[in-house]
Amino acid sequence: MFRLSRYFSLLSLALIAGASALLLLYYRHNAMEQLLALEQSRAAEFTQVFENSLWTEFKPLVDAARPGDTPEILRQRAAASGLHGALARMARGTTVLKVKIYTPAGMTVFSTDPGQIGEDKSDNPGFMGAMAGRTTGALTHRNQFDAFEGSLSERDIIFAYVPIHAPSSGETRIAGVFEIYQDVTSFVQQAERQMAWVSATVLAVLAALYLAQFLVVHHAQTILRSQAEALHEANEDLDRRVQERTQALVHEISERRLAQQQLNHLAHHDPLTGLPNRTLFRERLTRQLLELDTADQTQLAVLFIDLDRFKDVNDTLGHPVGDALLINVTRRLQASMGPGDLLARLGGDEFICLLGGLNGVPQAEATAQRLLALFQQPFTVDDNRLHLSASIGISLAPADGMDVDVLVRQADAAMYQAKALGRNRHHFYTAEMTTQARERIQLEGRLRSAIGAGELSLHFQAKVDIHSGQLTGAEALLRWHCAELGEVPPARFIPVAEETGYIEELGAWALNETCRQLAAWDVAGLRVPVLSINLSVKQLERGNFPALLQACLLRWGVVAQRIEIEITESVVLVLQDAFSRLAELQAIGVRLALDDFGTGYSSLSYLNRLPVQVLKIDRSFISGIGVKRSDESIVQAMVDIARSLDLVSVAEGVETEAQLAFLRRLGCAEVQGYLFGKPMPPGDFQARWQAPA
Numbered sequence: 021m022f023r024l025s026r027y028f029s030l031l032s033l034a035l036i037a038g039a040s041a042l043l044l045l046y047y048r049h050n051a052m053e054q055l056l057a058l059e060q061s062r063a064a065e066f067t068q069v070f071e072n073s074l075w076t077e078f079k080p081l082v083d084a085a086r087p088g089d090t091p092e093i094l095r096q097r098a099a100a101s102g103l104h105g106a107l108a109r110m111a112r113g114t115t116v117l118k119v120k121i122y123t124p125a126g127m128t129v130f131s132t133d134p135g136q137i138g139e140d141k142s143d144n145p146g147f148m149g150a151m152a153g154r155t156t157g158a159l160t161h162r163n164q165f166d167a168f169e170g171s172l173s174e175r176d177i178i179f180a181y182v183p184i185h186a187p188s189s190g191e192t193r194i195a196g197v198f199e200i201y202q203d204v205t206s207f208v209q210q211a212e213r214q215m216a217w218v219s220a221t222v223l224a225v226l227a228a229l230y231l232a233q234f235l236v237v238h239h240a241q242t243i244l245r246s247q248a249e250a251l252h253e254a255n256e257d258l259d260r261r262v263q264e265r266t267q268a269l270v271h272e273i274s275e276r277r278l279a280q281q282q283l284n285h286l287a288h289h290d291p292l293t294g295l296p297n298r299t300l301f302r303e304r305l306t307r308q309l310l311e312l313d314t315a316d317q318t319q320l321a322v323l324f325i326d327l328d329r330f331k332d333v334n335d336t337l338g339h340p341v342g343d344a345l346l347i348n349v350t351r352r353l354q355a356s357m358g359p360g361d362l363l364a365r366l367g368g369d370e371f372i373c374l375l376g377g378l379n380g381v382p383q384a385e386a387t388a389q390r391l392l393a394l395f396q397q398p399f400t401v402d403d404n405r406l407h408l409s410a411s412i413g414i415s416l417a418p419a420d421g422m423d424v425d426v427l428v429r430q431a432d433a434a435m436y437q438a439k440a441l442g443r444n445r446h447h448f449y450t451a452e453m454t455t456q457a458r459e460r461i462q463l464e465g466r467l468r469s470a471i472g473a474g475e476l477s478l479h480f481q482a483k484v485d486i487h488s489g490q491l492t493g494a495e496a497l498l499r500w501h502c503a504e505l506g507e508v509p510p511a512r513f514i515p516v517a518e519e520t521g522y523i524e525e526l527g528a529w530a531l532n533e534t535c536r537q538l539a540a541w542d543v544a545g546l547r548v549p550v551l552s553i554n555l556s557v558k559q560l561e562r563g564n565f566p567a568l569l570q571a572c573l574l575r576w577g578v579v580a581q582r583i584e585i586e587i588t589e590s591v592v593l594v595l596q597d598a599f600s601r602l603a604e605l606q607a608i609g610v611r612l613a614l615d616d617f618g619t620g621y622s623s624l625s626y627l628n629r630l631p632v633q634v635l636k637i638d639r640s641f642i643s644g645i646g647v648k649r650s651d652e653s654i655v656q657a658m659v660d661i662a663r664s665l666d667l668v669s670v671a672e673g674v675e676t677e678a679q680l681a682f683l684r685r686l687g688c689a690e691v692q693g694y695l696f697g698k699p700m701p702p703g704d705f706q707a708r709w710q711a712p713a
């Protein structure tokens with residue numbers, strides 16, 4: 021900070037000191053000048069008096085003086101003149117201490133100090149000034165001075181050269197020069213005393229002025245300092261706040277950046293597994309496709325991986341287990357990925373994998389097989405050992421296409437194909453799949469109008485007693501004759517209906533038609549003991565099926581015991597409350613049959629608890645009779661199980677007498693198959709089985 025009071029005090033002190041010094045010097049000079057002027061005029065007056073009164077003594081001295089005169093001669097003449105005594109008289113009582121007289125030629129003809137008589141003063145400036153008509157003089161200080169009355173010490177003396185004129189002659193000629201020494205010691209002392217006073221006063225005033233100014237400045241400085249301090253504090257405060265704000269901003273920015281990164285991560289990753297999502301996969305695939313050298317064949321493969329029956333796990337064991345399973349699956353898949361590969365999750369149980377830098381189809385195939393092999397070991401989630409498999413569809417670039425969406429769609433279609441071919445396998449995309457997929461979409465659209473258009477019908481297939489060959493019942497099977505597509509097998513449209521939810525309407529229609537037919541045959545005199553109807557899990561999932569069933573029975577006057585509901589094993593896996601749902605149906609009084617037994621995840625533990633009365637052994641095992649020993653053993657085991665659980669065993673798809681004979685030996689109860697009749701329209705069925713009247 022600028023030290024205002026210090027600089028001011030130094031500067032003003034210097035200025036005041038300078039000013040007072042100047043002032044005093046000027047004052048002193050002035051006083052001396054005045055004194056000098058005064059003494060000069062007194063000297064002139066004295067000279068006047070001398071001229072008037074002593075002219076006669078003086079004149080001869082001057083006139084007598086010749087250049088060759090010795091001082092001695094001159095002294096003698098001076099002593100003789102009597103001037104000394106006259107001058108001493110005149111000077112008595114005055115301040116005149118000494119007098120000297122010079123001729124116009126500068127010769128000293130008289131002095132009150134006789135030793136000086138005879139000196140030549142012609143070149144003295146005072147003398148010359150007087151000769152020019154001016155009175156000149158100066159003030160000097162003498163330590164020792166010889167005056168009229170002896171020697172004096174420490175005197176301030178003014179000496180003046182005054183021109184001498186002849187008295188009252190009117191003559192202007194200068195007759196000589198008078199030098200008068202006057203004692204001004206007391207004047208000087210007085211002047212100096214005055215000077216001391218004046219100096220003291222001036223100094224006191226200036227000091228007071230200085231003090232006053234100093235106080236003002238000091239006060240101003242205090243104010244300035246406190247203001248500067250306040251300003252400094254304010255600055256520091258501002259600095260601190262700026263720093264705080266900067267830190268907050270930096271923090272905010274880094275938080276925002278982090279949030280942005282998290283958002284970005286979220287936007288590109290699946291929150292459950294942490295895998296890249298569809299967006300990121302598409303970005304990567306797009307980039308890789310751009311970098312692809314199309315001259316070469318297979319370089320990129322898109323593997324669409326779908327877990328088989330994952331939904332069952334989700335529905336049976338709950339979503340948390342399903343989620344944990346997905347994480348486990350992700351871990352296994354991820355671990356077997358190559359450095360250039362990308363695994364992403366599309367959602368649900370769908371994963372997609374991008375293989376880069378391939379050198380041919382076999383490599384893609386080997387990878388697919390390696391991935392499938394990962395599912396051979398069961399997954400463990402919360403003490404549950406879960407067996408899982410996957411179906412993989414593969415599309416290749418540039419062979420199958422160079423468009424991201426096309427490649428993904430193709431891999432998806434190939435995956436569907438793998439599923440259709442029995443799951444737990446991989447399948448490469450083929451051009452026909454696109455047609456199939458297109459057909460599937462077509463099918464979906466048509467199916468919705470099938471009931472309204474009267475395109476649906478039921479065919480019936482007989483079930484007979486293995487020993488008597490008597491009709492024990494018939495299975496109602498849906499048929500769809502589409503106006504545009506022709507005959508569409510249930511294996512094609514039932515899954516589509518299940519996926520779209522349209523199965524509920526189809527099922528309701530089939531149930532109603534079955535009951536109606538049973539009642540109609542009763543009236544017509546064809547006694548079919550039991551009619552079976554296939555029930556999709558989707559129908560059972562909806563709570564209103566039991567009510568629908570009861571309403572139907574009531575409508576057609578059919579007793580519950582004459583309706584059999586065929587359910588597949590998957591019901592148990594898929595439906596969480598499968599047992600209670602089935603118990604509801606059982607309570608109504610209908611029979612329950614376990615269809616396609618042996619193809620699903622049959623477990624004796626729950627088979628025991630299921631409220632079913634009938635076991636339908638799947639056609640695939642029957643067709644193995646006489647062909648595969650293992651199938652025969654399985655069939656035998658199934659018949660044994662049915663017997664031990666007190667269930668009716670029904671063999672599906674019996675086509676040959678040999679099969680029939682084998683089944684008969686095993687003790688199977690009933691059979692169904694082409695051997696006894698294909699599924700046929702009600703009219704044909706009636707004609708086939710109605711005993712001739």
Ligand code: C2E
Nearest residue numbers: 497498510511530554555556673674675692693694695699
């Ligand atoms: P499913 O219930 O196992 O029906 C038996 C299937 O085996 C029928 O095929 C039948 O025609 C066929 N079949 C019977 N005997 C033989 C034989 O000796 N040899 C051969 N090779 N096949 C034989 P379909 O009618 O094509 O039905 C296929 C599947 O469609 C059914 O299998 C059933 O699961 C489903 N389905 C049919 N109708 C309905 C329905 O109304 N509702 C539901 N939810 N599903 C139905």
Ligand code: MG
Nearest residue numbers: 495554586615
């Ligand atoms: Mg069936």
Ligand code: MG
Nearest residue numbers: 615616636672
């Ligand atoms: Mg079956």
